[in-house]
Amino acid sequence: MKVSILKTLKDQKGQYVSGEALSNRLGVSRTAIWKHIAALREEGHSIESSSRKGYKLLSSPDIILAEEIQAELATGVFGREMIYMDTVSSTNTVAKEKAAENYPEGTVVIANHQTAGKGRLGRKWESARGTGIWMSVILRPDITPAQAPLITIFAALAVARALEQVTGVRPGVKWPNDIVYHKAKVCGILTEMSAEIEQVNYVVVGIGINVHHNIEDYPAAIRETATSLKAVTGRRFERKTIIKNVLEQFEEVYRGTQDVKKELIEEYKKYSLTLGSMVKVTSRDSIIEGEAVEITDEGELMVRTKDGTTHTIFSGEVSVRGLYGYV
Protein backbone atom coordinates (compact mmCIF):
# COMPACT_ATOMS: atom_id res chain seq x y z
CA MET A 1 0.00 0.00 0.00
CA LYS A 2 2.76 2.40 1.00
CA VAL A 3 4.48 1.65 -2.31
CA SER A 4 1.28 2.32 -4.27
CA ILE A 5 0.79 5.67 -2.56
CA LEU A 6 4.38 6.62 -3.28
CA LYS A 7 3.99 5.59 -6.90
CA THR A 8 0.81 7.65 -7.29
CA LEU A 9 2.50 10.71 -5.82
CA LYS A 10 5.54 10.20 -8.06
CA ASP A 11 3.35 9.82 -11.15
CA GLN A 12 1.83 13.22 -10.36
CA LYS A 13 5.28 14.82 -10.49
CA GLY A 14 5.02 17.63 -7.99
CA GLN A 15 1.26 18.10 -8.25
CA TYR A 16 -1.17 17.72 -5.37
CA VAL A 17 -3.21 14.52 -5.10
CA SER A 18 -6.20 14.73 -2.81
CA GLY A 19 -6.61 12.37 0.12
CA GLU A 20 -10.00 11.48 -1.29
CA ALA A 21 -8.61 10.56 -4.70
CA LEU A 22 -5.94 8.37 -3.09
CA SER A 23 -8.47 6.72 -0.85
CA ASN A 24 -10.88 5.98 -3.74
CA ARG A 25 -8.20 4.79 -6.05
CA LEU A 26 -6.53 2.43 -3.55
CA GLY A 27 -9.68 1.37 -1.72
CA VAL A 28 -8.59 2.31 1.82
CA SER A 29 -9.77 4.95 4.30
CA ARG A 30 -8.35 8.46 4.37
CA THR A 31 -7.01 7.73 7.86
CA ALA A 32 -5.08 4.77 6.46
CA ILE A 33 -3.66 7.00 3.72
CA TRP A 34 -2.60 9.53 6.33
CA LYS A 35 -0.79 6.82 8.33
CA HIS A 36 1.10 5.61 5.26
CA ILE A 37 2.07 9.19 4.41
CA ALA A 38 3.45 9.53 7.94
CA ALA A 39 5.46 6.31 7.43
CA LEU A 40 6.83 7.58 4.11
CA ARG A 41 7.93 10.80 5.82
CA GLU A 42 9.69 8.70 8.45
CA GLU A 43 11.65 7.09 5.62
CA GLY A 44 12.82 10.49 4.47
CA HIS A 45 10.36 11.42 1.74
CA SER A 46 9.47 15.05 1.89
CA ILE A 47 5.69 15.30 1.38
CA GLU A 48 3.77 18.53 1.64
CA SER A 49 0.18 18.33 2.79
CA SER A 50 -2.67 20.78 2.62
CA SER A 51 -6.10 20.14 4.08
CA ARG A 52 -7.70 21.46 0.93
CA LYS A 53 -5.47 20.12 -1.81
CA GLY A 54 -4.08 16.88 -0.41
CA TYR A 55 -0.51 15.62 -0.71
CA LYS A 56 2.43 16.58 -2.89
CA LEU A 57 5.77 14.78 -3.09
CA LEU A 58 8.64 17.27 -2.97
CA SER A 59 11.63 14.93 -2.89
CA SER A 60 12.60 11.36 -2.09
CA PRO A 61 15.77 9.87 -0.68
CA ASP A 62 17.39 7.29 -2.90
CA ILE A 63 15.79 4.31 -1.23
CA ILE A 64 16.09 0.81 -2.62
CA LEU A 65 12.74 -0.99 -2.62
CA ALA A 66 12.88 -4.52 -3.99
CA GLU A 67 9.21 -4.45 -5.05
CA GLU A 68 9.72 -1.20 -6.94
CA ILE A 69 12.70 -2.60 -8.85
CA GLN A 70 10.98 -5.89 -9.57
CA ALA A 71 7.91 -4.13 -10.95
CA GLU A 72 10.06 -2.63 -13.71
CA LEU A 73 12.59 -5.40 -14.20
CA ALA A 74 12.53 -6.97 -17.67
CA THR A 75 14.34 -10.21 -16.78
CA GLY A 76 13.26 -13.82 -16.74
CA VAL A 77 15.31 -15.07 -13.82
CA PHE A 78 17.73 -12.44 -12.47
CA GLY A 79 16.24 -10.51 -9.57
CA ARG A 80 12.98 -12.49 -9.52
CA GLU A 81 14.04 -13.42 -6.00
CA MET A 82 15.43 -10.31 -4.31
CA ILE A 83 16.58 -9.99 -0.72
CA TYR A 84 17.12 -6.46 0.53
CA MET A 85 18.76 -5.73 3.88
CA ASP A 86 19.80 -2.40 5.31
CA THR A 87 23.06 -3.65 6.82
CA VAL A 88 25.04 -6.82 6.16
CA SER A 89 28.61 -7.94 6.73
CA SER A 90 29.00 -8.51 3.01
CA THR A 91 26.37 -9.27 0.37
CA ASN A 92 28.59 -12.10 -0.95
CA THR A 93 28.59 -13.71 2.49
CA VAL A 94 24.80 -13.53 2.73
CA ALA A 95 24.40 -14.73 -0.88
CA LYS A 96 26.63 -17.75 -0.18
CA GLU A 97 24.44 -18.65 2.79
CA LYS A 98 21.32 -18.32 0.66
CA ALA A 99 22.90 -20.38 -2.13
CA ALA A 100 23.67 -23.13 0.39
CA GLU A 101 19.99 -22.97 1.44
CA ASN A 102 19.07 -23.70 -2.19
CA TYR A 103 17.86 -20.28 -3.23
CA PRO A 104 17.43 -20.36 -7.03
CA GLU A 105 19.67 -19.06 -9.77
CA GLY A 106 19.21 -15.33 -10.25
CA THR A 107 18.58 -14.59 -6.57
CA VAL A 108 19.94 -11.13 -5.77
CA VAL A 109 21.05 -9.88 -2.35
CA ILE A 110 21.22 -6.08 -2.01
CA ALA A 111 22.31 -4.02 1.00
CA ASN A 112 22.34 -0.34 1.81
CA HIS A 113 25.49 -0.73 3.89
CA GLN A 114 28.22 -3.38 4.25
CA THR A 115 30.25 -3.52 7.44
CA ALA A 116 32.86 -5.88 5.96
CA GLY A 117 32.67 -5.41 2.19
CA LYS A 118 35.20 -7.57 0.38
CA GLY A 119 37.53 -7.04 -2.57
CA ARG A 120 39.61 -9.70 -4.26
CA LEU A 121 42.55 -11.37 -2.50
CA GLY A 122 41.17 -10.56 0.94
CA ARG A 123 41.08 -6.82 0.34
CA LYS A 124 38.53 -4.48 1.80
CA TRP A 125 35.72 -2.81 -0.18
CA GLU A 126 34.47 0.53 1.14
CA SER A 127 30.68 0.40 1.24
CA ALA A 128 29.38 3.40 3.14
CA ARG A 129 25.66 3.58 3.92
CA GLY A 130 23.39 4.74 1.13
CA THR A 131 26.20 5.71 -1.21
CA GLY A 132 26.36 2.84 -3.64
CA ILE A 133 25.00 -0.42 -4.91
CA TRP A 134 26.26 -3.35 -2.92
CA MET A 135 24.74 -6.47 -4.40
CA SER A 136 25.41 -10.13 -5.17
CA VAL A 137 23.84 -12.48 -7.69
CA ILE A 138 23.58 -16.25 -7.19
CA LEU A 139 24.31 -18.30 -10.32
CA ARG A 140 24.15 -22.05 -10.86
CA PRO A 141 26.00 -22.54 -14.15
CA ASP A 142 26.67 -25.96 -15.59
CA ILE A 143 30.44 -25.45 -15.89
CA THR A 144 33.76 -26.63 -14.46
CA PRO A 145 35.60 -24.40 -11.98
CA ALA A 146 38.15 -23.56 -14.70
CA GLN A 147 35.42 -21.86 -16.72
CA ALA A 148 34.30 -19.61 -13.86
CA PRO A 149 36.62 -16.63 -14.61
CA LEU A 150 34.63 -16.02 -17.77
CA ILE A 151 31.58 -15.23 -15.64
CA THR A 152 33.55 -12.44 -13.97
CA ILE A 153 34.60 -11.07 -17.35
CA PHE A 154 31.01 -11.11 -18.55
CA ALA A 155 29.75 -9.50 -15.35
CA ALA A 156 32.18 -6.63 -16.06
CA LEU A 157 30.86 -6.38 -19.62
CA ALA A 158 27.28 -6.24 -18.32
CA VAL A 159 28.08 -3.48 -15.81
CA ALA A 160 30.01 -1.50 -18.44
CA ARG A 161 27.04 -1.71 -20.82
CA ALA A 162 24.57 -0.75 -18.10
CA LEU A 163 26.58 2.25 -16.88
CA GLU A 164 27.05 3.46 -20.42
CA GLN A 165 23.33 3.17 -21.06
CA VAL A 166 22.26 4.92 -17.85
CA THR A 167 24.87 7.72 -17.75
CA GLY A 168 25.60 8.17 -21.44
CA VAL A 169 29.31 8.14 -20.61
CA ARG A 170 31.34 5.19 -21.83
CA PRO A 171 33.46 3.52 -19.14
CA GLY A 172 36.58 1.42 -19.56
CA VAL A 173 37.35 -1.99 -18.09
CA LYS A 174 40.58 -2.82 -16.33
CA TRP A 175 41.19 -6.55 -16.76
CA PRO A 176 39.64 -8.63 -15.45
CA ASN A 177 36.76 -6.85 -13.80
CA ASP A 178 37.11 -3.28 -12.63
CA ILE A 179 34.97 -0.63 -14.29
CA VAL A 180 36.84 2.60 -14.63
CA TYR A 181 36.22 6.27 -15.46
CA HIS A 182 39.16 8.67 -15.85
CA LYS A 183 41.59 6.06 -14.48
CA ALA A 184 39.60 5.56 -11.27
CA LYS A 185 37.43 2.65 -10.22
CA VAL A 186 33.67 3.12 -10.16
CA CYS A 187 32.83 -0.58 -9.80
CA GLY A 188 34.58 -3.67 -8.48
CA ILE A 189 33.43 -7.25 -8.93
CA LEU A 190 34.21 -10.18 -6.65
CA THR A 191 33.32 -13.69 -7.79
CA GLU A 192 33.28 -16.51 -5.28
CA MET A 193 32.22 -20.09 -5.83
CA SER A 194 31.53 -23.42 -4.28
CA ALA A 195 32.74 -26.28 -6.45
CA GLU A 196 33.84 -29.88 -6.74
CA ILE A 197 36.76 -30.76 -9.01
CA GLU A 198 34.59 -31.25 -12.08
CA GLN A 199 31.48 -29.26 -11.28
CA VAL A 200 30.50 -25.88 -9.91
CA ASN A 201 27.77 -25.95 -7.25
CA TYR A 202 27.12 -22.24 -7.33
CA VAL A 203 28.81 -18.96 -8.12
CA VAL A 204 28.19 -15.70 -6.29
CA VAL A 205 29.02 -12.53 -8.24
CA GLY A 206 29.38 -9.51 -5.98
CA ILE A 207 29.07 -6.14 -7.68
CA GLY A 208 29.92 -2.88 -5.91
CA ILE A 209 29.10 0.35 -7.74
CA ASN A 210 29.95 3.76 -6.32
CA VAL A 211 27.03 6.09 -7.01
CA HIS A 212 26.62 9.09 -4.69
CA HIS A 213 30.14 9.51 -3.26
CA ASN A 214 32.03 12.74 -3.23
CA ILE A 215 35.74 12.03 -3.59
CA GLU A 216 36.41 13.38 -0.09
CA ASP A 217 34.06 10.69 1.30
CA TYR A 218 36.68 8.05 0.49
CA PRO A 219 39.51 7.15 2.84
CA ALA A 220 42.69 8.97 1.77
CA ALA A 221 44.30 5.73 0.59
CA ILE A 222 41.88 5.32 -2.31
CA ARG A 223 41.02 8.92 -3.23
CA GLU A 224 43.24 8.72 -6.31
CA THR A 225 41.89 5.40 -7.54
CA ALA A 226 38.20 5.51 -6.61
CA THR A 227 35.46 7.53 -8.25
CA SER A 228 31.65 7.54 -8.39
CA LEU A 229 28.92 8.20 -10.93
CA LYS A 230 28.26 11.53 -9.23
CA ALA A 231 31.92 12.54 -9.34
CA VAL A 232 32.17 11.58 -13.01
CA THR A 233 28.95 13.08 -14.33
CA GLY A 234 27.95 15.68 -11.74
CA ARG A 235 24.52 14.08 -11.80
CA ARG A 236 22.41 12.12 -9.35
CA PHE A 237 21.27 8.69 -10.45
CA GLU A 238 18.74 6.58 -8.62
CA ARG A 239 20.25 3.31 -7.53
CA LYS A 240 17.19 1.35 -8.60
CA THR A 241 17.65 2.44 -12.22
CA ILE A 242 21.19 1.17 -12.23
CA ILE A 243 20.29 -2.07 -10.47
CA LYS A 244 17.57 -2.72 -13.05
CA ASN A 245 19.90 -2.08 -15.98
CA VAL A 246 22.77 -4.12 -14.56
CA LEU A 247 20.54 -7.13 -13.90
CA GLU A 248 18.99 -6.95 -17.36
CA GLN A 249 22.36 -6.70 -19.08
CA PHE A 250 23.90 -9.37 -16.89
CA GLU A 251 21.11 -11.84 -17.63
CA GLU A 252 21.40 -11.22 -21.36
CA VAL A 253 25.17 -11.64 -21.37
CA TYR A 254 25.06 -14.69 -19.08
CA ARG A 255 22.52 -16.39 -21.35
CA GLY A 256 24.74 -15.72 -24.35
CA THR A 257 27.80 -17.34 -22.76
CA GLN A 258 27.52 -20.46 -24.92
CA ASP A 259 26.16 -19.19 -28.23
CA VAL A 260 27.70 -15.78 -28.72
CA LYS A 261 30.78 -16.06 -26.52
CA LYS A 262 33.16 -14.78 -29.21
CA GLU A 263 31.06 -11.69 -29.87
CA LEU A 264 30.85 -10.96 -26.16
CA ILE A 265 34.62 -11.22 -25.79
CA GLU A 266 35.05 -8.89 -28.76
CA GLU A 267 32.69 -6.41 -27.12
CA TYR A 268 34.56 -6.75 -23.81
CA LYS A 269 37.85 -6.04 -25.60
CA LYS A 270 36.45 -2.77 -26.94
CA TYR A 271 35.94 -1.62 -23.34
CA SER A 272 39.37 -2.88 -22.25
CA LEU A 273 41.91 -0.34 -21.07
CA THR A 274 44.41 -3.10 -20.30
CA LEU A 275 44.77 -4.43 -23.83
CA GLY A 276 47.71 -2.79 -25.58
CA SER A 277 49.14 -1.23 -22.45
CA MET A 278 52.20 -2.04 -20.36
CA VAL A 279 51.27 -3.93 -17.22
CA LYS A 280 52.74 -5.45 -14.10
CA VAL A 281 51.11 -8.70 -13.04
CA THR A 282 51.73 -9.66 -9.43
CA SER A 283 50.89 -13.15 -8.21
CA ARG A 284 51.88 -15.03 -5.09
CA ASP A 285 55.15 -16.30 -6.51
CA SER A 286 56.07 -14.06 -9.42
CA ILE A 287 55.96 -10.63 -10.99
CA ILE A 288 55.67 -10.25 -14.75
CA GLU A 289 56.05 -6.98 -16.61
CA GLY A 290 55.15 -6.62 -20.25
CA GLU A 291 52.61 -5.63 -22.83
CA ALA A 292 49.06 -6.94 -22.62
CA VAL A 293 48.70 -8.23 -26.16
CA GLU A 294 45.50 -10.30 -26.18
CA ILE A 295 42.44 -11.42 -24.26
CA THR A 296 41.54 -15.00 -25.16
CA ASP A 297 38.07 -16.46 -25.75
CA GLU A 298 38.25 -17.84 -22.22
CA GLY A 299 38.91 -14.36 -20.83
CA GLU A 300 42.60 -14.89 -20.03
CA LEU A 301 45.09 -12.07 -20.47
CA MET A 302 48.18 -12.66 -22.62
CA VAL A 303 51.23 -10.65 -21.67
CA ARG A 304 54.41 -10.46 -23.77
CA THR A 305 57.57 -9.78 -21.80
CA LYS A 306 60.70 -8.02 -23.08
CA ASP A 307 62.42 -11.28 -23.99
CA GLY A 308 59.54 -12.06 -26.38
CA THR A 309 57.87 -14.78 -24.28
CA THR A 310 54.08 -14.71 -24.06
CA HIS A 311 52.48 -15.57 -20.72
CA THR A 312 48.85 -16.51 -20.23
CA ILE A 313 47.40 -14.96 -17.08
CA PHE A 314 44.37 -16.42 -15.31
CA SER A 315 42.42 -13.90 -13.35
CA GLY A 316 42.07 -15.75 -10.05
CA GLU A 317 45.07 -14.85 -7.97
CA VAL A 318 46.73 -11.94 -9.70
CA SER A 319 46.73 -8.21 -9.38
CA VAL A 320 47.31 -6.15 -12.52
CA ARG A 321 48.54 -2.58 -12.49
CA GLY A 322 49.47 -0.33 -15.36
CA LEU A 323 53.14 0.62 -15.33
CA TYR A 324 52.00 4.21 -15.75
CA GLY A 325 49.28 4.44 -13.12
CA TYR A 326 46.48 2.36 -11.73
CA VAL A 327 44.92 1.32 -15.05
Ligand code: ADP
Ligand atom coordinates in the same frame (compact mmCIF):
# COMPACT_ATOMS: atom_id res chain seq x y z
P1 ADP B 1 42.17 -4.71 -7.48
O1 ADP B 1 42.30 -6.07 -8.07
O2 ADP B 1 42.12 -3.63 -8.51
O3 ADP B 1 43.13 -4.40 -6.39
P2 ADP B 1 39.92 -5.49 -5.78
O4 ADP B 1 38.78 -6.13 -6.50
O5 ADP B 1 40.82 -6.34 -4.99
O6 ADP B 1 40.71 -4.61 -6.84
O7 ADP B 1 39.27 -4.34 -4.87
C1 ADP B 1 39.79 -3.95 -3.63
C2 ADP B 1 40.58 -2.69 -3.71
O8 ADP B 1 39.81 -1.64 -4.26
C3 ADP B 1 40.97 -2.19 -2.34
O9 ADP B 1 42.22 -2.68 -1.96
C4 ADP B 1 40.98 -0.67 -2.47
O10 ADP B 1 42.23 -0.21 -2.98
C5 ADP B 1 39.99 -0.40 -3.55
N1 ADP B 1 38.65 0.00 -3.04
C6 ADP B 1 38.03 -0.34 -1.88
N2 ADP B 1 36.80 0.16 -1.80
C7 ADP B 1 36.59 0.84 -2.96
C8 ADP B 1 35.50 1.56 -3.49
N3 ADP B 1 34.33 1.71 -2.86
N4 ADP B 1 35.68 2.11 -4.72
C9 ADP B 1 36.81 1.99 -5.39
N5 ADP B 1 37.88 1.32 -4.94
C10 ADP B 1 37.78 0.74 -3.74
